[in-house]
Amino acid sequence: MVKSTTLQIFLVVAIVSFFGLLVIHRSLNIGAFSKAGKFIRKSVLADQAQEEEVPDSAGVPDDDSESDEDSELDGDTEFEVGGNFRPGSDDPAEDTWSNVRQRLPKALIIGFSKCGTTALRTFLTLHPNIVSPIEEVRYFNFNYTKGLDWYRRQMPPSTEDQITLEKTPSYIMSPIVLKRIYLFDSRVKLIIIIRDPIVRLQSQYAHSFRNVPEGARKPDFKIWVKGDSSENRITHFVGYTKYIRQVYDQFPKDQILVLAEEDFEQNPLSVMKEVEEFLGLEPAFSKEMFYFNKEKGFYCFNREHEFFPTVLKMVKVNSRTGCLGEDKGRDHPDIDEDFHKELVQFIRPHNEQLFRLIGKRIVWENFE
Template sequence: MANRFPDFIIGGAPKCGTTSLHFILNQHPAIGLPDEEIHYFDADDPVTHPDFFFHKDGELIHYDNRAENGELLSHYAACFAPFADLPLVGEDSTTYLFSEVAPVRIRDRLPEVRLVFMLRNPVARAYSQYWHMVKSGRTICTFEQAIHTHLAIILGSTYLPHLKRYYDIFGSDRVKVVLFEDFIANNQAAIDGVTDFLGTSRMEVRDEASWFNKTYYPTSLTGQLALNRVGRKVVAWRYGNHLGSRRGPGVGLRQKLHHLWFTRVNKILLKAERPPPMRESTRDYLSDHLSRRNDGLSELLGRDLAALWPGFDG
């Protein structure tokens, strides 16, 4: 049987409701989606995935995403094998939007694919990504420090140039943009728009099955960052065997340690239902800076985003 590859991709942006969109679409009888984000088309991108890279005896260890690497392609294809008989197969990898290498690779491998992107107030998105990094053990610094040490926080909220590139490569008829705020306000209308775009039947979105990503925050940021310092070597192995493409006696042990850390230790302080508010001076800076980075986005989308995103002027 020939390999089955995606008919559509949910390509980002991170922390914009893509997990919930995935969760809802996965209930559609005609749609199949692997559970995890796959990141096949940008796994070797050090800008979007610095934690996919390792060093051993001075050598850079990385994923080989060249088109001729049949082994990694086989691992990618295996993700969709369980859905081979379904009318529509998709995947979501939320860094594709701002990866410089992903769009052309996607076009070359999946020339007819449709792409769905979710956007959110860029300041709120950046703050949400920071707290995700805190909770997942991937940072040991404050938000103000993270703004300039973790480049993906700003890059992930830089929508305009990356979205325009997808429009240029695939055409606007094969790119669907969903705004997080619209998605929250009316799940049903947002999902109807997506299923119409994908060319499949509409589905009923039930309230009890429409929001997947319930999250908790640390009761003490200082305490959580201290935990992250202790566990950072364990955390670093999260993507050590991405797509199941690596072998060796240490792989299973590292995976067990990673599982134990996150089920027994890391979650100890994750009890709060919301994070502390952002500093107003930081918010003012980000509102201005991210408006400049996205200047022209309202025109591109045909939507007055300033009316939807407080502080935005782009």
């Protein structure tokens, strides 16, 4: 009888323990599924947010253009429009984490080549609310078929308070590219920088023959400028008006900022402040960020400034001097007096058209 009672008690305890463990196990599973569910829901929301930022595309007909860029474009491809949907969260700490991610640009430096676009982009990255990829992405002309997801992945991580800025100076050369940009985001801010046309020709010449061995013969500057026809290369490199007018035809003027390379070269701080205001950013630039390098002949980053370690992570800069790469500040070819007069006479009317279009006059040394 005692044995039987003991056995009964043992069975009851075992059954109760079994059901107790079952309840605990089930409770733990429910908690795990609940957490997993929350994680999945958040992931879905994040994916939806990504999709919301890229609404359906719209087709754009092909255009005729004299630009070299157009041969790389497919006018029948679809164009995608930008957006600004952002997911919310009840957890502030979680918002801080999810807020940092790769975003599509809100501002573009679209032109012109050999006008200081690299230096401009580089100096702008000193602003804590500007992020920018180091390399030219060339999405809207040469990489357009790769899609907006690919474009987004080329951007550095940013917060909602920051502006992602991309630089590809060849964007301005093609009306098809400008249409693509407009349909991507009709509110995007566009920055254009121009330069004394004769100095730009000299800079392009130096760039074109940068890899010619020392002592090797280079083509005469005059022959190179005239090219195959008497006005071919000149009109291409001095015809700012045609290309800026295309931008004005596509975008409101208050979204376009035209800068002069000479102003940037002589007083970078004033130009940085102008860009700050244009982009609607809080002032952050100061004269202590820059110093004039007499050997190079232009401004460089101040290595003593607290921002400099950050600069090294964002731009290609010489850590010893704070200056841009060796390809900046190359020696320009000399121009004989007669050819210089010929260039000035030909280019001056183009300059006058340009000044009327942009509504301001720029003092260029070659045309004083």
